[in-house]
Amino acid sequence: MARDWEGKHKALTFSFDDGVTQDKRLIEILNAYGLKATFNLNSSLLGLPNRLVRNGHDISHDKNTAERAPEIYRGHEVAVHTLTHPMLPELDDATVTWQVEEDRRALSSLFGYEVVGMAYPGGGVNNDARVAKVIGETTGVRYARTITSSYSFAPQKNLMQFNPTVYYIEVEKLFSLGREFLSLETEEDAVFYIWGHSYEMDAEYISWKKFEDFCREISGKNDIYYCTNREALLHMPPPPIQ
Numbered sequence: 001m002a003r004d005w006e007g008k009h010k011a012l013t014f015s016f017d018d019g020v021t022q023d024k025r026l027i028e029i030l031n032a033y034g035l036k037a038t039f040n041l042n043s044s045l046l047g048l049p050n051r052l053v054r055n056g057h058d059i060s061h062d063k064n065t066a067e068r069a070p071e072i073y074r075g076h077e078v079a080v081h082t083l084t085h086p087m088l089p090e091l092d093d094a095t096v097t098w099q100v101e102e103d104r105r106a107l108s109s110l111f112g113y114e115v116v117g118m119a120y121p122g123g124g125v126n127n128d129a130r131v132a133k134v135i136g137e138t139t140g141v142r143y144a145r146t147i148t149s150s151y152s153f154a155p156q157k158n159l160m161q162f163n164p165t166v167y168y169i170e171v172e173k174l175f176s177l178g179r180e181f182l183s184l185e186t187e188e189d190a191v192f193y194i195w196g197h198s199y200e201m202d203a204e205y206i207s208w209k210k211f212e213d214f215c216r217e218i219s220g221k222n223d224i225y226y227c228t229n230r231e232a233l234l235h236m237p238p239p240p241i242q
Helices: 023-032 093-111 129-138 171-183 208-218 229-234
Strands: 010-017 037-041 051-054 057-060 077-080 117-119 143-145 190-196 224-226
Touching (some): 023 037, 143 229
């Protein structure tokens, strides 16, 4: 399988939720260091203004507009985050399918390629085996990310409840796992999967500088394949650049 990672055995990928305007600044950092991410969007919420209070900060949670989104996310992957960001375990099967598949179809139409990925919306218990089964059997989604940190780079069989390596606001863990990944020598596939929300840097759960420091430290290594989620988990080609 690693032949699809340019012959490498280590893959690094990021995943960010909600499609907020801070993603633009985040992408500028990722692009500067040759890094790739997947951005999980709620298609029916695109363009809506919002504010949140997080970590004692009143911050913008404005969503990027549908008109600007293809330009903003060019060179990265977009994926499903449901139409309206509900807690899926609280919904019946038909509504789960509608929330996921209609979002997937809308994003596929907007971005001009088949969207195949997803991140479960909401905190806490935001997924379960029933919901994963429904999504796997009734939608075009081929992987779905939870918010449960594995702190591991090992391959996972259940891609419909895929656990990320680390939540990036766990700053000490982020850097320690980064150093571990850099020093890892392996002949088996290893994925370092990092997730979060870009607005969390405005809330200072992790600073923009600290995130850029991490990107600088982890980038530019010959034995790491820097890629989107679909490349890391499904060994698919990157989304076409429109």
